Amino acid sequence: MTNDGTAQADALTLTGASKNFGHVQALHEADLQVSAGRVHGIVGDNGAGKSTMLKILSGLHKPDSGELRVAGAPVTFDSPADARGHGIATVYQDLALVECLDVATNLHLGDIPKKRFFVDRKRMERDATRVLADLNVRVGSVRTPVGMLSGGQRQIIAISRAVRLEESRIVLLDEPTAALGIQERGHVGDIIDRLKAKGKAIIIICHDLDFVFNYCDDITVMRLGRTVAHLDAATTSRDEVIGYITGARQGTAA
Amino acid sequence: MTVSGGASKTMAPGTTDTPITKLSLGRRLLARQELTLIGVLILVGVLATLRNSSFGASDNLLQVIRAAVVTFIVACPLTLVTIGGGFDFSVGSVFTLGGVSAAYFMTHGIIWPLAIVLGIAVGAVIGGLNAVTIDRLRVPPIITTLGTFYFMSGVVILFTHGIDIAPLPTQFNSLGTGSTLGVPNVIIAGILVGIAYHLVLERTRFGYNVRSLGGNRLAATENGIPVRRLDAWLYVGAGALAAFAGIVYAARTGSGQVSAGGTSVTLTAISAVLIGGTSLFGGIGTITGTALGAILFAEIDNALAVAGIDALYSNMIIGGILVFAVAADSVRRGRMFSLKR
Numbered sequence: 001m002t003n004d005g006t007a008q009a010d011a012l013t014l015t016g017a018s019k020n021f022g023h024v025q026a027l028h029e030a031d032l033q034v035s036a037g038r039v040h041g042i043v044g045d046n047g048a049g050k051s052t053m054l055k056i057l058s059g060l061h062k063p064d065s066g067e068l069r070v071a072g073a074p075v076t077f078d079s080p081a082d083a084r085g086h087g088i089a090t091v092y093q094d095l096a097l098v099e100c101l102d103v104a105t106n107l108h109l110g111d112i113p114k115k116r117f118f119v120d121r122k123r124m125e126r127d128a129t130r131v132l133a134d135l136n137v138r139v140g141s142v143r144t145p146v147g148m149l150s151g152g153q154r155q156i157i158a159i160s161r162a163v164r165l166e167e168s169r170i171v172l173l174d175e176p177t178a179a180l181g182i183q184e185r186g187h188v189g190d191i192i193d194r195l196k197a198k199g200k201a202i203i204i205i206c207h208d209l210d211f212v213f214n215y216c217d218d219i220t221v222m223r224l225g226r227t228v229a230h231l232d233a234a235t236t237s238r239d240e241v242i243g244y245i246t247g248a249r250q251g252t253a254a
Numbered sequence: 255m256t257v258s259g260g261a262s263k264t265m266a267p268g269t270t271d272t273p274i275t276k277l278s279l280g281r282r283l284l285a286r287q288e289l290t291l292i293g294v295l296i297l298v299g300v301l302a303t304l305r306n307s308s309f310g311a312s313d314n315l316l317q318v319i320r321a322a323v324v325t326f327i328v329a330c331p332l333t334l335v336t337i338g339g340g341f342d343f344s345v346g347s348v349f350t351l352g353g354v355s356a357a358y359f360m361t362h363g364i365i366w367p368l369a370i371v372l373g374i375a376v377g378a379v380i381g382g383l384n385a386v387t388i389d390r391l392r393v394p395p396i397i398t399t400l401g402t403f404y405f406m407s408g409v410v411i412l413f414t415h416g417i418d419i420a421p422l423p424t425q426f427n428s429l430g431t432g433s434t435l436g437v438p439n440v441i442i443a444g445i446l447v448g449i450a451y452h453l454v455l456e457r458t459r460f461g462y463n464v465r466s467l468g469g470n471r472l473a474a475t476e477n478g479i480p481v482r483r484l485d486a487w488l489y490v491g492a493g494a495l496a497a498f499a500g501i502v503y504a505a506r507t508g509s510g511q512v513s514a515g516g517t518s519v520t521l522t523a524i525s526a527v528l529i530g531g532t533s534l535f536g537g538i539g540t541i542t543g544t545a546l547g548a549i550l551f552a553e554i555d556n557a558l559a560v561a562g563i564d565a566l567y568s569n570m571i572i573g574g575i576l577v578f579a580v581a582a583d584s585v586r587r588g589r590m591f592s593l594k595r
Binding site: 079080081084090092094095096097098100101105109110111112114117118119 | 453457458459461462463465466469470472473474476477478479533537538
């Protein structure tokens with residue numbers, strides 16, 4: 001467990017979380033501890049329980065047992081809206097964008113600003129422009145339909161939406177680099193660095209170990225529904241992580 | 255993966271090299287079906303007037319609009335349902351049921367204004383049943399509403415024994431046949447419904463959420479949009495307005511007609527929506543497009559009649575236009591969304 005002396009508050013902790021789907025045990029006594037201002041990578045093979053973990057954190061699934069704390073206070077989520085209310089923003093792997101709508105609208109999905117009866121279009125576009133400028137995304141027009149953007153641009157829009165709310169302190173990213181080219185991967189990495197600098201806690205579920213070692217501070221390895229190792233990215237090695245992923249090394253954490 | 259030419263340009267540190275391009279005016283215009291429709295409307299009008307100059311007479315044009323209005327009132331909520339990714343085939347028989355039940359209420363001791371409200375309520379309840387069947391029993395919208403369509407057309411016959419309900423209160427009838435400030439009341443009703451639905455779709459959070467719902471239902475859910483509640487409102491609206499249109503029709507014709515509505519109303523309303531550029535796949539569509547679609551429909555019908563051409567050709571022409579309109583939509587969408595993949 002990493003704890004580099006600085007009295008970093010735990011932004012989010014999950015302890016002893018289990019989740020069954022019928023007789024399939026997707027998650028077994030899983031733990032996670034994420035600090036503000038750090039990037040936490042969750043790695044593991046297919047079926048290791050990464051997605052289940054993410055869905056519990058984002059409020060899509062309820063764990064059968066275990067405790068979830070946000071900023072030290074115990075919470076339970078009944079819906080993604082609950083998780084969002086506690087400052088957890090999720091960027092789903094499918095990005096959850098609506099192609100036929102423009103950038104400004106997509107940045108406000110589920111939370112369209114209103115002025116009396118009508119949508120406050122001006123504020124929506126102004127906010128969108130500001131958020132994208134904050135993240136140094138060059139914008140032509142926030143009125144461009146998302147369907148006309150490239151994969152990398154879409155990924156950036158989805159991340160921008162997650163951090164749009166100032167109160168989102170924890171950002172979950174599900175496979176943010178899965179569909180991207182090398183250059184676009186770099187852009188997403190830049191944005192992650194920026195978010196980190198803003199003091200947000202970032203959780204990344206990722207297959208791509210290069211990306212994880214480039215951008216993550218902490219690494220949690222999952223295997224067969226368990227969290228088998230909690231590692232500091234600065235002191236561990238690629239081989240060690242792969243060892244835990246494949247089961248060649250036995251975990252100490254579980 | 256293509257390599258972009260300008261990638262090596264120097265940038266401020268941390269600037270992402272993924273600028274979001276501005277749409278050219280041409281491409282934005284390309285995205286609108288309305289312009290094409292207005293062109294076709296004028297073309298048909300000119301051709302019809304050349305064949306028989308009485309087509310262009312203001313009386314006749316008013317007749318066209320009047321015929322379009324009833325379709326339009328049904329088609330407005332249907333536009334929203336379709337944009338929301340749903341479908342409603344049942345509007346035709348809800349139309350009939352609305353007219354017949356309002357007529358029944360006002361001939362059985364209920365004052366006509368209340369009878370109108372009750373008739374609309376009947377439609378709203380049927381819309382609610384559609385929504386429950388679709389969302390709770392997970393029956394696809396097209397099946398659910400097709401079932402409702404048949405069921406309710408049976409209910410109408412059971413209820414009326416196939417006999418039209420007349421006479422209706424004179425005040426009610428004069429509302430349907432009368433005019434205010436020279437504009438027929440029926441047309442005023444259509445304009446009010448149209449404006450209301452246009453504002454709801456383009457300007458309210460509800461409208462934005464409906465577009466998101468139809469554009470990507472999963473994304474809408476993941477972003478916390480209450481998708482089922484939206485569905486319910488959409489189908490309730492479709493039922494209520496279909497019944498209202500049936501009542502308007504009853505007021506215009508002076509009776510609750512068993513043979514009014516049915517498949518022809520359903521099909522013209524759906525066609526008006528689709529010709530108007532609303533995508534059957536959801537997310538895209540406008541009320542103005544639907545209005546033009548409804549007018550085009552009525553115009554072609556009328557033009558062929560005025561020109562003395564068999565109604566048979568009317569169906570053929572409308573069929574052709576419908577397929578052409580949807581094909582144009584597909585091509586347009588493909589062109590808009592494929593370039594930057």
